[in-house]
Amino acid sequence: METFEAIAQRKSIRSYTGAPVEKADLEKIVAAGNAAPCAGQISIAVITDTEYLAEIDEATFAFMQNSGVEFLVKRSSTPGYRPLYGAPALVVISSDPERGTANVAAAAATMILAATDLGLGSCYVGSPTRVLQAGEALAERLNLPAGFTPLAGVLLGTTDDPARFSRDRAPADNVTFIG
Amino acid sequence: METFEAIAQRKSIRSYTGAPVEKADLEKIVAAGNAAPCAGQISIAVITDTEYLAEIDEATFAFMQNSGVEFLVKRSSTPGYRPLYGAPALVVISSDPERGTANVAAAAATMILAATDLGLGSCYVGSPTRVLQAGEALAERLNLPAGFTPLAGVLLGTTDDPARFSRDRAPADNVTFIG
Secondary structure, three states: OEHHHHHHHOOEOOOOOOOOOOHHHHHHHHHHHHOOOOOOOOEEEEEOOHHHHHHHHHHHHHHHHOOOOHHHHHHHOOOOOOOOOOOOEEEEEEEOOOOOHHHHHHHHHHHHHHHHHOOOEEEEEOHHHHHHHHOHHHHHHHOOOOOOEEEEEEEEEOOOOOOOOOOOOOOOOOEEEEO | OEHHHHHHHOOEOOOOOOOOOOHHHHHHHHHHHHOOOOOOOOEEEEEOOHHHHHHHHHHHHHHHHOOOOHHHHHHHOOOOOOOOOOOOEEEEEEEOOOOOHHHHHHHHHHHHHHHHHOOOEEEEEOHHHHHHHHOHHHHHHHOOOOOOEEEEEEEEEOOOOOOOOOOOOOOOOOEEEEO
16 A cells, blocks of 8 residues: 555544454564664553453553543443454553654554555553553563553554545634644 | 555665655655654654755754764764765654654654665654754744654655665564564
């Protein structure tokens, strides 16, 4: 797929079939993340273990319900809502919490374009990483280097969302050309 | 260009010919940034004004020299060093400083892949945004929304760096598959 096609088709997908993602695709996506601009070190965990995903899903749901943040309470109260949307894979990108946010986000955005190119749905998620930050027992299996914290999550999976290629964006009014 | 080719060719370029980037290319790159995953608002300024670029370049050089950070002092003391490397365009991406870092970084990474696809060199830079954060007079021309701060910079331009497609990366040892 052309780069600009992947960029245009990229959309946050919140409905997955649950079918497993092929290991070869996960490896390509992770390699893409490692090819992103990065001023520092990141660590990438690719979670496909269904029990671990269910634990993270449940803990994230509880976190959202008890967050006191109106948006999170409301979203998680939608009937049938699950924070991981049934995705069969969650990539957790970790780094130094003081200076690593830009690095993990650049890696996540690059992985997401790689996934789009491969025909996979994806979604940049924050709440599961909040839960992994807070829950030592839950984060233990990530086996992170000392001083690293989960800072970004990317859901991956096949989707049959009929709107997956449909992106209606308002014309941008946030751009200034100075020249 | 194929998405994975752009991802593989992406490299931080620190040498530019200085030839102007076509407006149409800048517009495509900015649109790519606006198509990146984003949970919030960002603002994008595309600086091609040579005087403004020279001011930012000079202020960034002074910032690096006086930073007290060994890495920045050393890098900026390299003979002939200029912080903007002679790039004819600097994109400054701004947002809410409390929560916007991931949003600007995702936009920057996506713009960088768009630039790579278009055959342009690019570099994700931090120091010029530090200078714009600190210098109200210097940042005034960005005309930012209230509460927004410059958080990421992307240099763009043609390059004749002979190593621009050559990327030697050590095999990744930062990936864990849990499944």
